[in-house]
Amino acid sequence: MAEKSYWGLDSGNVQASGAQQEYWFSLRLRVDSAAQLWQAAALRCLSQSDLSQDEVEDLIGPAGDPSIADCLMVLALPERLPGCTRLDTALQPVRSAQDGAQADREASDALGRG
Numbered sequence: 001m002a003e004k005s006y007w008g009l010d011s012g013n014v015q016a017s018g019a020q021q022e023y024w025f026s027l028r029l030r031v032d033s034a035a036q037l038w039q040a041a042a043l044r045c046l047s048q049s050d051l052s053q054d055e056v057e058d059l060i061g062p063a064g065d066p067s068i069a070d071c072l073m074v075l076a077l078p079e080r081l082p083g084c085t086r087l088d089t090a091l092q093p094v095r096s097a098q099d100g101a102q103a104d105r106e107a108s109d110a111l112g113r114g
Helices: 034-048 053-060 068-076 097-113
Strands: none
Touching: 034 053, 034 068, 053 068
């Protein structure tokens, strides 16, 4: 956790630092409804770009066979975080309980390095 955190953004208390810092951010989730995920991703694509319906389907797959990974990327990653440069993005499905335990260990190891 950061040593100092200033949340009063509108009061001018934001502390800026000249030093660059890198962070590893991890999010693990379960997809309960591929149809709802696809619909939300399609709406995001259509509302935030000039993509046609066909181009959206090329990007995230058709509604009947969505690309789960692409839908998650569309919804989970903002186009840009102000003041930040995205260094890496990774998305991997957890195949089994054993794979999930391995992924947990890898994420914990990665977080412990920072």
